[in-house]
Amino acid sequence: MNDTALDTDLLAYTLRLGDDCLVLGQRLSEWAARSPQLEEDVALLNIALDLLGAARTLLTRAGELEGKGRDEDGLAFLRDEPAFTCGLLFEAEGGDFGQTMARQLLVSAYQLPLWQALTASSDELLAGVAGKAAKEAAYHLDHARSWVVRLGDGTEESHRRVQQGLEEVWPYSFELFERDDVVARLVERGVASDPDLLRPVWETTVTEVLKEATLEVPQTTWHPTGGRSGKHLTSFGYLLAEMQHLHRSHPGARW
Numbered sequence: 258m259n260d261t262a263l264d265t266d267l268l269a270y271t272l273r274l275g276d277d278c279l280v281l282g283q284r285l286s287e288w289a290a291r292s293p294q295l296e297e298d299v300a301l302l303n304i305a306l307d308l309l310g311a312a313r314t315l316l317t318r319a320g321e322l323e324g325k326g327r328d329e330d331g332l333a334f335l336r337d338e339p340a341f342t343c344g345l346l347f348e349a350e351g352g353d354f355g356q357t358m359a360r361q362l363l364v365s366a367y368q369l370p371l372w373q374a375l376t377a378s379s380d381e382l383l384a385g386v387a388g389k390a391a392k393e394a395a396y397h398l399d400h401a402r403s404w405v406v407r408l409g410d411g412t413e414e415s416h417r418r419v420q421q422g423l424e425e426v427w428p429y430s431f432e433l434f435e436r437d438d439v440v441a442r443l444v445e446r447g448v449a450s451d452p453d454l455l456r457p458v459w460e461t462t463v464t465e466v467l468k469e470a471t472l473e474v475p476q477t478t479w480h481p482t483g484g485r486s487g488k489h490l491t492s493f494g495y496l497l498a499e500m501q502h503l504h505r506s507h508p509g510a511r512w
Contacts (some may be wrong), residue, residue: 275315355420409470
């Protein structure tokens with residue numbers, strides 16, 4: 258692989274990681290002043306800020322690799338829906354609080370081993386981002402675990418809601434471990450983490466939490482995909498409209 262091809266693959270991979278963090282951060286911010294308790298408002302927004310911090314660095318790097326003069330703001334606010342490559346799980350609607358916590362469990366159980374693996378990436382920037390993000394993801398996972406257990410092993414109603422939420426978001430988790438040509442080439446170069454190695458770690462973590470929470474692992478043969486190639490859920494357009502409205506309405510504005 259020559260340097261140009263490597264840069265192209267690295268751009269695609271960096272965008273995926275950045276978009277995942279950016280979009281999930283936006284989803285979590287929807288809980289501002291809406292969570293079950295004031296402390297949880299702060300916790301969810303702190304997680305969103307952690308994700309946004311990683312997204313800023315990754316999107317800045319993606320802009321540099323792209324070479325078209327776009328910075329983090331340009332990539333976040335001026336791309337249209339098909340240009341985003343976030344996984345469907347990251348963009349999935351939060352639903353009620355139980356569903357949001359179920360989604361966060363699946364995401365964090367994936368991101369923690371992902372970032373841990375990327376600390377050994379041959380790309381120095383990815384390794385640097387991963388070093389900080391892995392510490393944050395450990396907290397994110399612990400937070401999601403505690404709530405899923407609390408809700409699942411709580412009242413009949415809380416159990417029903419978190420189980421239903423889990424059923425809603427579970428199918429989108431399969432896309433996390435897809436291995437396309439970009440990932441395969443970068444794994445071979447020591448740049449990307451290997452999804453084949455991430456999956457068993459994710460499955461073990463999630464299964465253990467669900468068992469403790471007295472929840473059932475959903476059984477489904479529906480494995481939706483397309484996020485990595487710009488094919489998104491219907492709700493994603495509404496998320497982008499809200500996220501990008503101010504920037505597009507007032508181009509070049511300075512506060």
